[in-house]
Amino acid sequence: MTDHPTDDQIARALARADGALAAAGHRLDPADRAASDAEIAAAMRGEITFDDAVAIGLVRITGKDQQ
Structure with missing residues (x-):
């Protein structure tokens, strides 16, 4: 079984990513x-x-069908 991050860890990672994007x-x-x-x-998770997420x-975001 693979261990996945907790919801709290995911939220912190997303907040850091949002901060980096905002700084840029x-x-x-x-x-x-x-x-x-x-x-x-x-x-x-x-x-x-x-x-698939990307x-x-x-x-x-682009509004284009990638098929």
Whole structure:
């Protein structure tokens, strides 16, 4: 069995990532940010792959169908 991070650890990691993005001047629409955080958290828990999380995010943010 693979150990996955706790929800608290995931929240802290996402907060650090948000801070780094903000420091670089990168901003996402709040709805896109919430969806992205949910996808990343799901990947960190092993519910989906990181590749899938990235692909889902790219489709949503760019508005393009990647098929």
